[in-house]
Amino acid sequence: MTMRKIQIVEVGPRDGFQPIKDFIPTEQKFEFIDRLYAAGLRRMEAGAFVSTSAVPQMADAPEILAHCARYADLDVQMLVPTGRQAERALQAGAGHIAFVMSASPAHNQSNVRRTPEESVEEFALLVSELPSEVKVRINLATSFDCPFDGPVAQDAVLQILARLSEITPAAEIALCDTTGRVTPDRVSALFARAVSEIPQVGGWAFHGHDTYGLGVANALAAMGEGVTVIDSAFAGLGGCPFAPGATGNVATEDLVWTLDAMGVETGIDLDRLLTASLQAERIPGAATGGRVRNALRAKLTEAV
Amino acid sequence: MTMRKIQIVEVGPRDGFQPIKDFIPTEQKFEFIDRLYAAGLRRMEAGAFVSTSAVPQMADAPEILAHCARYADLDVQMLVPTGRQAERALQAGAGHIAFVMSASPAHNQSNVRRTPEESVEEFALLVSELPSEVKVRINLATSFDCPFDGPVAQDAVLQILARLSEITPAAEIALCDTTGRVTPDRVSALFARAVSEIPQVGGWAFHGHDTYGLGVANALAAMGEGVTVIDSAFAGLGGCPFAPGATGNVATEDLVWTLDAMGVETGIDLDRLLTASLQAERIPGAATGGRVRNALRAKLTEAV
Numbered sequence: 137m138t139m140r141k142i143q144i145v146e147v148g149p150r151d152g153f154q155p156i157k158d159f160i161p162t163e164q165k166f167e168f169i170d171r172l173y174a175a176g177l178r179r180m181e182a183g184a185f186v187s188t189s190a191v192p193q194m195a196d197a198p199e200i201l202a203h204c205a206r207y208a209d210l211d212v213q214m215l216v217p218t219g220r221q222a223e224r225a226l227q228a229g230a231g232h233i234a235f236v237m238s239a240s241p242a243h244n245q246s247n248v249r250r251t252p253e254e255s256v257e258e259f260a261l262l263v264s265e266l267p268s269e270v271k272v273r274i275n276l277a278t279s280f281d282c283p284f285d286g287p288v289a290q291d292a293v294l295q296i297l298a299r300l301s302e303i304t305p306a307a308e309i310a311l312c313d314t315t316g317r318v319t320p321d322r323v324s325a326l327f328a329r330a331v332s333e334i335p336q337v338g339g340w341a342f343h344g345h346d347t348y349g350l351g352v353a354n355a356l357a358a359m360g361e362g363v364t365v366i367d368s369a370f371a372g373l374g375g376c377p378f379a380p381g382a383t384g385n386v387a388t389e390d391l392v393w394t395l396d397a398m399g400v401e402t403g404i405d406l407d408r409l410l411t412a413s414l415q416a417e418r419i420p421g422a423a424t425g426g427r428v429r430n431a432l433r434a435k436l437t438e439a440v
Numbered sequence: 441m442t443m444r445k446i447q448i449v450e451v452g453p454r455d456g457f458q459p460i461k462d463f464i465p466t467e468q469k470f471e472f473i474d475r476l477y478a479a480g481l482r483r484m485e486a487g488a489f490v491s492t493s494a495v496p497q498m499a500d501a502p503e504i505l506a507h508c509a510r511y512a513d514l515d516v517q518m519l520v521p522t523g524r525q526a527e528r529a530l531q532a533g534a535g536h537i538a539f540v541m542s543a544s545p546a547h548n549q550s551n552v553r554r555t556p557e558e559s560v561e562e563f564a565l566l567v568s569e570l571p572s573e574v575k576v577r578i579n580l581a582t583s584f585d586c587p588f589d590g591p592v593a594q595d596a597v598l599q600i601l602a603r604l605s606e607i608t609p610a611a612e613i614a615l616c617d618t619t620g621r622v623t624p625d626r627v628s629a630l631f632a633r634a635v636s637e638i639p640q641v642g643g644w645a646f647h648g649h650d651t652y653g654l655g656v657a658n659a660l661a662a663m664g665e666g667v668t669v670i671d672s673a674f675a676g677l678g679g680c681p682f683a684p685g686a687t688g689n690v691a692t693e694d695l696v697w698t699l700d701a702m703g704v705e706t707g708i709d710l711d712r713l714l715t716a717s718l719q720a721e722r723i724p725g726a727a728t729g730g731r732v733r734n735a736l737r738a739k740l741t742e743a744v
Contacts, residue, residue, distance in 0.1 A: 316735075319701045320660060349650075349694050349731030353657035356624060383735070390653050397623045397652075427653030427729075431620075431687070 141401040142359065143179060144388060145341065145367045146172050148416070149200065150181040150215055151385055152373030154193050158421045162196040166203045168412060172370060173207055175408035177388075180204070181234055181367070184215035185225040198228040205229065213273055217248045219262040232271040234310075235259050239293045240282035243314065247277070252296055260303045272307040274300055275343060279311035280318035280326065290326055297330055301337045308339035310367060313354060316347030316383075320357035327361035341365035344386045346372055346425050351386025352394050359400075366391060370409060371416035372425025387426025389413050445705045446663065447483060448692060449645065449671045450476050452720070453504065454485040454519055455689055456677030458497050462725045466500040470507045472716060476674060477511055479712035481692075484508070485538055485671070488519035489529040502532040509533070517577055521552045523566040536575040538614075539563050543597045544586035547618065551581070556600055564607045576611040578604055579647065583615035584622035584630065594630055601634055605641045612643035614671060617658060620651030620687070624661035631665035645669035648690045650676055650729050655690025656698050663704075670695060674713060675720035676729025691730025693717050 149169055153160055169182060182204050183197035197214060204212040213232040216222040225233050237255035238244035244252050263272065278285075279293050297309060311326060323342065331340060342358035344351045344367070355366045372387030392404045413429050416422060453473055457464055473486060486508050487501035501518060508516040517536040520526040529537050541559035542548035548556050567576065582589075583597050601613060615630060627646065635644060646662035648655045648671070659670045676691030696708045717733050720726060 317701065319698055320657075321702050346731065347735045348697055349653065349656060349691075350698065352653060353624075353660060356657060387653075393652055394623055394654065397621065398625050425731075427650065431651045 140399070141364065142395055143365045144177065144391060144402055144404065145179045145181060145213070145365060146177040146370060146388055147181040147343070147367045147385060148172070148369035148371065148373050148388070150184050150194070151367075152369035152371070152416075152422075154184065154191060155374065156193055156419060156421045159193060159195075160419060162199050164419075165196070165200060168370075168416070169200070169204060171408070171412040171415070173210060175412060176402070176404040177409075178209055178403065179211040180213070181215060182212045184217075185221040185228070185230075186215070186217060197225070201225075201228050201230060211271075213271075215275065219258050219265075222262050222266070226267070226270065230270070232273065233266075234273045234275050235262065236275040236277060238277040238282070238314070239296055240278040240285045240288050242284035243278045243282045246284065256296060256299050256303070259300065263304045272304055273341070274307050274309045275312055276300075276309060277312045277314045280313050280322055281315045283315050290329060293326065294329060294333060297334050297337075301334050304338075305336045306338040308341055308365065309337055310341035310343045310365070311358075312343040312367075313345055316345030316350065318344075318354060319350060320353045323354045323357040324361055327358055327363060331361055339365060341367060343367035345374070346384050346386045346390075351384075351426075352390050355386060355391060356394070371413040371422070371429065373416060373422055383423060384425035387413070387424075387428065389428045390426045393428040393432075444703070445668065446699055447669045448481065448695060448706055448708065449483045449485060449517070449669060450481040450674060450692055451485040451647070451671045451689060452476070452673035452675070452677050452692070454488050454498070455671075456673035456675070456720075458488065458495060459678065460497055460723060460725045463497060463499075464723060466503050468723075469500070469504060472674075472720070473504070473508060475712070475716040475719070477514060479716060480706070480708040481713075482513055482707065483515040484517070485519060486516045488521075489525040489532070489534075490519070490521060501529070505529075505532050505534060515575075517575075519579065523562050523569075526566050526570070530571070530574065534574070536577065537570075538577045538579050539566065540579040540581060542581040542586070542618070543600055544582040544589045544592050546588035547582045547586045550588065560600060560603050560607070563604065567608045576608055577645070578611050578613045579616055580604075580613060581616045581618045584617050584626055585619045587619050594633060597630065598633060598637060601638050601641075605638050608642075609640045610642040612645055612669065613641055614645035614647045614669070615662075616647040616671075617649055620649035620654065622648075622658060623654060624657045627658045627661040628665055631662055631667060635665055643669060645671060647671035649678070650688045650690045650694075655688075656694050659690060659695060660698070675717040675726070675733065677720060677726055687727060688729035691717070691728075691732065693732045694730045697732040697736075 183200040184194040188195040213234040214230045344354045368388040369385035370388045374385035487504040488498040492499040517538040518534045648658045672692040673689035674692045678689035
């Protein structure tokens with residue numbers, strides 16, 4: 137591992153909060169975002185512009201976006217699954233959108249009722265209408281494994297990646313392990329091919345879940361292939377409501393603890409982060425994960 | 441990862457049970473050993489010959505050993521920290537002893553009231569008196585990190601390893617991450633040096649804890665350096681009573697799930713193993729760990 141600096145994208149306010157049934161008061165979300173910012177996080181997936189009837193937890197995305205605007209150096213990406221939702225995001229002032237689609241047909245149908253090809257074409261149209269100053273990231277869900285279809289073929293993913301990178305070479309692409317079932321060898325293998333076969337991509341990112349305890353191991357595997365942007369959620373919150381069994385993103389504190397121990401710079405204050413993560417346990421209905429929070433709980437409980 | 445076969449040493453009956461305060465009835469230990477054997481485990485650290493006043497949980501080591509004798513193809517290693525305890529083990533019929541000592545002075549003092557050098561000399565004496573048919577393994581605790589002294593210098597570990605391998609070139613040596621604080625890069629680095637600088641060793645093994653969630657990641661790192669023997673405990677039981685904060689061995693089911701997914705052979709039936717692990721939750725005072733048991737709980741609860 138020669139990498140000495142990693143950018144963490146805190147996805148707790150989106151992927152972490154999204155599956156929680158009880159609506160988290162918007163003011164409380166602001167507080168968490170403030171705490172995460174204070175801990176040093178400078179990039180967040182802070183919310184999603186999605187169907188507010190299907191995902192009511194994300195209904196306050198415009199307010200979240202407005203709140204984040206107070207932090208000039210915070211890179212705020214807002215998730216959008218369709219062109220229509222991208223319009224809503226732009227109207228609300230989004231400067232960075234994360235377009236989500238799934239590599240596997242069954243998951244994409246379940247999520248947005250489109251084939252992957254239809255989503256790619258929708259993305260092309262979306263990009264063509266996007267103001268040039270708006271940054272774009274692509275979250276390619278089920279890049280490795282689908283809750284319905286099982287393992288996803290590398291060639292199918294690479295075909296989608298090639299087409300996406302033609303549409304917008306500047307975009308960062310996150311390969312997402314939606315189910316948490318991928319192993320480090322397969323993370324390495326797919327990124328190795330993606331990096332060498334599609335060199336024109338703006339940047340690569342990895343988004344992993346910790347369902348089977350491999351969240352950090354998979355992130356390290358991605359880093360080993362040169363990936364410098366890693367998604368994670370404080371307190372290991374998260375899971376996709378449309379992916380049965382996909383519990384919990386890799387915990388930001390687990391990732392930061394590991395990178396600290398390896399001498400890799402993240403710019404994040406672990407103690408402050410842990411304080412936010414301990415408070416996340418109090419969110420009604422939140423399922424938390426990860427190990428570092430428990431290992432260091434005794435040391436930190438006084439601070440909360 | 442080119443390795444296609446890994447031998448797992450199930451250390452639950454020793455490292456897993458040892459820190460549990462309430463004595464587990466010997467008959468119940470037999471049942472767990474039977475279940476683990478039925479799941480396909482063919483090597484176990486089944487108990488320890490240690491001070492029965494300091495570690496009463498291990499007082500039934502002779503009975504455990506006698507029970508295990510019914511399985512002709514089960515390789516049973518019994519932990520011993522001193523020559524005197526090795527004598528007890530041999531008298532009870534042990535055919536494989538695991539001599540434990542710590543690389544760090546403070547931990548070795550705390551554990552056996554000897555300097556590492558004194559333990560090495562005790563080991564030399566022990567080996568000289570050992571019948572030639574008795575197999576020997578060395579568990580070198582705190583090979584990476586000490587709960588009292590912090591990170592342990594590679595050179596100090598390599599000096600001890602060189603001396604140990606002179607004493608008994610045929611012995612397998614397990615480098616143990618006692619605190620769970622080592623990261624995969626350091627596991628790789630120490631094994632790379634050990635394998636190249638001390639080539640005459642009988643075999644290398646890795647023993648990791650999952651306190652910070654890196655148990656499987658560290659095992660994979662060891663495997664990447666050619667290590668083919670990995671210790672783990674069912675249900676992630678364990679922790680060393682003399683190592684503050686060292687909670688939980690890496691869970692055997694997490695390791696087996698990962699190796700299965702990677703196409704690496706272990707000879708273990710995951711469902712049977714998970715059934716034993718779910719039952720371990722009922723042991724009074726047991727602290728369990730790992731992720732796979734929870735991820736697959738729903739699928740398996742009926743079987744228990």
